[in-house]
Amino acid sequence: MSIRSASAALRLVRLRGAEAMSGSVGWLERVVDRLPDSPVFQFLARHVLVPFWAWRTPVAVAEGGPVMTIAPGDNVQRMMNLVMKLKDPSPIGRAKAALAIAQNVDEIYAGLNNVGTVHFARFVLVGDHLCMFSVYDGDFTNYIRDFIATIGSVFDAVVALIDGGDAVIPTEQNVEAFIDWVHARDLYQVPDLATDLLNQQRDGSATETDIRRLPRALILQLQANPNVSLGSGYRAYPGFSAAQLRHRLEVGW
Amino acid sequence: MGEATIAQRLVEAVRSDFPDHQPGTRPVHTVGIGVSGTFMASEVAGQFCIAAPFRAAQMPVLVRFSNGSGSPVEHDGWSDVRGMATRFLPGDGAAMDMLAMTLPEFFTPNVDAFLQFTKAAMPQSVERESPWRKLIDMLRLELPLPDPEPGETMNGSAGMMAYANRHGFAGEAVFRAGMIGAPVSYARATYHAVHCFIVTGADGVRRPVRFSWQPVSGVRTTDPTAPAIDRYLHEELRARLAQGSAQFMLMMSVGEGGDALNDPTRPWPAKRTRVAMGMLSLAQVVADQLADCERVGFNPCRLLPGIAVSDDPILRARRDAYEYSQRERGATPCPFAGG
Numbered sequence: 066m067s068i069r070s071a072s073a074a075l076r077l078v079r080l081r082g083a084e085a086m087s088g089s090v091g092w093l094e095r096v097v098d099r100l101p102d103s104p105v106f107q108f109l110a111r112h113v114l115v116p117f118w119a120w121r122t123p124v125a126v127a128e129g130g131p132v133m134t135i136a137p138g139d140n141v142q143r144m145m146n147l148v149m150k151l152k153d154p155s156p157i158g159r160a161k162a163a164l165a166i167a168q169n170v171d172e173i174y175a176g177l178n179n180v181g182t183v184h185f186a187r188f189v190l191v192g193d194h195l196c197m198f199s200v201y202d203g204d205f206t207n208y209i210r211d212f213i214a215t216i217g218s219v220f221d222a223v224v225a226l227i228d229g230g231d232a233v234i235p236t237e238q239n240v241e242a243f244i245d246w247v248h249a250r251d252l253y254q255v256p257d258l259a260t261d262l263l264n265q266q267r268d269g270s271a272t273e274t275d276i277r278r279l280p281r282a283l284i285l286q287l288q289a290n291p292n293v294s295l296g297s298g299y300r301a302y303p304g305f306s307a308a309q310l311r312h313r314l315e316v317g318w
Numbered sequence: 319m320g321e322a323t324i325a326q327r328l329v330e331a332v333r334s335d336f337p338d339h340q341p342g343t344r345p346v347h348t349v350g351i352g353v354s355g356t357f358m359a360s361e362v363a364g365q366f367c368i369a370a371p372f373r374a375a376q377m378p379v380l381v382r383f384s385n386g387s388g389s390p391v392e393h394d395g396w397s398d399v400r401g402m403a404t405r406f407l408p409g410d411g412a413a414m415d416m417l418a419m420t421l422p423e424f425f426t427p428n429v430d431a432f433l434q435f436t437k438a439a440m441p442q443s444v445e446r447e448s449p450w451r452k453l454i455d456m457l458r459l460e461l462p463l464p465d466p467e468p469g470e471t472m473n474g475s476a477g478m479m480a481y482a483n484r485h486g487f488a489g490e491a492v493f494r495a496g497m498i499g500a501p502v503s504y505a506r507a508t509y510h511a512v513h514c515f516i517v518t519g520a521d522g523v524r525r526p527v528r529f530s531w532q533p534v535s536g537v538r539t540t541d542p543t544a545p546a547i548d549r550y551l552h553e554e555l556r557a558r559l560a561q562g563s564a565q566f567m568l569m570m571s572v573g574e575g576g577d578a579l580n581d582p583t584r585p586w587p588a589k590r591t592r593v594a595m596g597m598l599s600l601a602q603v604v605a606d607q608l609a610d611c612e613r614v615g616f617n618p619c620r621l622l623p624g625i626a627v628s629d630d631p632i633l634r635a636r637r638d639a640y641e642y643s644q645r646e647r648g649a650t651p652c653p654f655a656g657g
Contacts, residue, residue, distance in 0.1 A: 276492060305591070
């Protein structure tokens with residue numbers, strides 16, 4: 066997974082050099098090999114290097130949601146990781162969000178059953194954000210459209226608690242704007258292949274891909290997109306839609 | 319003298335990357351160990367592939383684990399790709415091979431590119447990057463060249479990296495190979511057969527697939543900060559098998575439209591339908607390693623009815639290259655050669 070590889074690269078040096086070869090390398094090399102773990106270097110990296118490189122080689126904010134492909138397997142069990150900032154981040158505001166969900170459980174479950182393409186969906190409170198994580202089949206736009214058609218009133222109750230949510234209420238009358246609003250809050254999904262991150266960031270005119278720049282590419286992407294989904298995730302039974310599973314399990318859907 | 323065949327050129331190109339390679343040994347994956355065991359197909363395997371290994375309840379297998387290098391010197395603890403060659407023996411003299419490695423993708427998509435790649439990967443003398451150079455890399459938030467392993471004076475890392483930077487298709491494999499590390503055991507790594515094969519199911523449908531072996535005991539690599547140990551993998555495997563078997567689950571991913579069916583540089587997404595095809599149980603280290611393992615010639619194209627090679631040009635080229643290499647080193651003749 067790219068994030069694993071690129072994170073490993075962040076150590077920047079193979080430490081075995083310093084530890085295993087301690088008898089054959091000089092003090093300066095040992096100091097430099099250990100530098101990435103030193104508080105001074107970490108401070109420098111956070112406050113000088115990252116801002117400098119973000120300015121010098123700007124990286125665009127990457128779009129959220131799964132990448133469009135034609136393969137059927139890519140169009141089932143897709144992830145939506147919606148992260149929405151609460152208007153009121155206090156415990157009272159978070160309680161209001163919890164209450165809004167709790168009061169609408171029947172509507173949400175009935176709506177999800179009617180949409181029919183959702184494998185899993187749940188709401189999570191993380192700090193001052195309300196998150197909705199779901200796994201669904203098919204096109205994102207249709208997924209949201211189906212939702213609005215079936216539980217638009219619930220969305221209104223939830224979106225009213227979110228920073229910037231008033232602009233898209235009532236959702237049933239602002240369908241396109243609401244789709245864009247949701248898409249903007251769906252997390253960027255870091256590609257599974259490390260070099261795909263470079264390809265995504267590469268200027269169209271560039272012909273070379275310097276794999277030594279992967280650590281910087283990852284750092285700058287996380288500067289632009291602080292919250293991301295780490296790869297496309299594991300699936301126990303990839304390639305099957307919710308409808309296929311229900312059919313094969315004979316649960317009378 | 320006629321012009322060298324592609325197989326000959328491939329084998330000689332690979333050999334040239336290892337100056338201390340010894341005649342009579344494999345050009346790559348030279349250091350290895352043979353193990354015997356059994357493979358038991360899963361209940362559903364036969365639905366997806368009618369080849370004999372996936373229909374029989376249980377059959378003997380021969381497995382050869384190896385380090386990726388073509389050097390005869392054993393450096394188990396060095397960061398390197400590992401191999402797992404499996405011969406299924408379903409009976410009646412039939413045999414099918416599956417060759418897999420710890421890298422999930424190959425370096426190049428075709429033979430010409432591979433010949434160029436091997437040239438680029440010719441070993442050059444290596445030294446640790448100077449501390450000043452490393453410091454500059456850190457300030458640039460870039461990956462420095464890896465330190466050579468203790469005692470390592472030559473390697474192809476710089477050439478491979480330069481090649482990958484010029485040819486995007488090689489980037490993923492080169493990057494991953496640079497980070498791959500060393501397994502704590504041959505039985506604790508995932509091995510990928512890399513290429514696409516075409517399997518025929520019981521329903522007559524032909525499907526493009528890729529195979530991987532997943533270790534039941536989990537994946538684990540050595541501590542990269544600890545000194546590398548040169549020889550431990552063979553003894554570890556002997557000790558492990560003396561206490562019980564080591565197992566691998568054979569997983570098969572089914573490709574779809576849009577997937578790279580003939581390009582081994584591109585792994586398939588993890589979202590493809592995945593089928594558990596069976597369980598491999600390793601029982602004991604082969605007693606006569608020379609006769610029953612080192613002299614055995616595996617070939618990724620040695621298949622049985624029900625499974626066929628795809629149009630992957632690297633896979634097709636490997637067929638002749640392995641035959642040529644086996645003849646060169648006097649290995650057990652390959653059935654394709656009529657020997």
